[in-house]
Amino acid sequence: MKVTLNPDAEIVKTIQDGLKRTGGYCPCTLAHTEENKCMCRDFRDQIKDPSFEGFCHCMLYYKEK
Secondary structure, X not given: OEXXXXXXXXXXXXXXXXXXXXXXXXXXXXXXXXXXXXXXXXHHHHHHOOOOOEEOOOOOEEEEO
16 A cells, blocks of 8 residues: 655645635635545545545555555
8 A cells, every 4th residue: 555645746835825814724615624634534534445446535645455
C-alpha cells in the first residue's frame, strides 16, 4: 500500500492553497469539523480498506494497493 500526491501539480497546488485558506480543513467540504481536517477521516478509512485503490474526495492523495 502506498499513498502519494496527485501527479497533476496544478490540482495539488489548488488543493494546498485551499487548505491554507481553510486552516487545514478539506476545501471540498463546508463543515469545518475534525473529521474534515486533511487527511480527512473518509480517506483514512479508505486507506484501511485493503481493496480500495483511488483518490481521496478532493483528489489530493492517491492510494495504491
